[in-house]
Amino acid sequence: MLNVGNVTLKTNVLLAPMAGVTDYPFRTIIRKFGDFLVFSEMIASQAMIRHVIRTKKMVDRLDDMTAIQIAGSDPDVMAEAAKISVDCGARLLDINMGCPVKKIVNNYAGSALMKDERLAGRIMESVARAVDVPVSLKTRLGWDNDHRNAVSMAKIAENSGIKMITIHGRTRFQMFNGKAAWDQVKAVKDSVLVPVIVNGDINSPDDANKAICESGCDGVMIGRGSVGSPWLLNSVDHILNSAALVDFDKKALLNEHIQLMLEFYDQENVYKLCRKVLLSYCKGFGGASALRDKINRIDNLEDTMDVLQEISSGI
Ligand SMILES: Cc1cc2nc3c(=O)[nH]c(=O)nc-3n(C[C@H](O)[C@H](O)[C@H](O)COP(=O)(O)O)c2cc1C
Known part of the structure; x- marks a missing residue:
């Protein structure tokens, strides 16, 4: 305190x-x-x-x-x-x-x-x-x-x-x-x-x-x-x-973060902001370097959701 x-x-x-x-x-x-x-x-x-x-x-x-x-x-x-x-x-x-x-x-x-x-x-x-x-x-x-x-x-x-x-x-x-x-x-x-x-x-x-x-x-x-x-x-x-450690699942956390972004920001350019968030979570995911390339190529909301889906399903 x-x-x-x-x-x-x-x-x-x-x-x-x-x-x-x-x-x-x-x-x-x-x-x-x-x-x-x-x-x-x-x-x-x-x-x-x-x-x-x-x-x-x-x-x-x-x-x-x-x-x-x-x-x-x-x-x-x-x-x-x-x-x-x-x-x-x-x-x-x-x-x-x-x-x-x-x-x-x-x-x-x-x-x-x-x-x-x-x-x-x-x-x-x-x-x-x-x-x-x-x-x-x-x-x-x-x-x-x-x-x-x-x-x-x-x-x-x-x-x-x-x-x-x-x-x-x-x-x-x-x-x-x-x-x-x-x-x-x-x-x-x-x-x-x-x-x-x-x-x-x-x-x-x-x-x-x-x-x-x-x-x-x-x-x-x-x-x-x-x-x-x-x-x-x-x-x-x-x-x-000695605070209690909070359990979390990184993919679920990323998903929730992106959902909050989609709900909070205007739809038009939100994919650019989501791109930054996706990149920040990349470290530690399998194939992080290829994933980063893919995220950098995100050009619209549909791409964003595709990459998020890919991450969620473990690719
Ligand atoms: C992207 C970015 C934005 C920042 N924006 C602010 C800000 O708006 N106000 C502020 O006082 N410091 C800002 N900072 C400085 C941070 O609050 C912090 O003092 C600095 O990053 C050092 O702490 P860290 O090594 O834990 O990041 C910013 C730093 C970064 C990297």
């Missing part, structure tokens, strides 16, 4: 926000394996306040353990987006100050905010004041090797009313290269009283154990390792907290 402001998390294993991945179908599949706090895809605050349809879809059908993550650089717009997120049912609100992507950074959002602590503080304060649900921060170790200010950011966060901090153990400059430095997250954990979550390269229960040992953190956040292996959070929860 982990207390984040007035919300009690049943486990300290969290699903990372991932744009293009952590949609309603993915979150639903993850939640079959436990009461994990799951995060929406990053929501652009400007799009949220303009009620862009594609954005609203991203925050449709939240369950009681879903956090919405918002991104942006204007404190007032962020506060407004936060209020809308809570109206959509967000249990917790997360602020993105870690995204390294140029399009976001060039708008002074995401990890660029690590370079402007004053603005970062104003955004956090404005959002925390706007909503009743707890607000968390997700950030990195710093902008680059010479500017590792995660500790300073964490202190500002705590003073601004932030109730949990997640640190991806890389700098923005590193993007996704190298290895996440879990040991460097320890300084952040030691500098604040609010829970600190370690993130980056946790791909097995053993990784999770090491990450907790090296960082001293209160919990782990798992991203890429769960893609195509949604049971990973349960395996980690089992090792860290």
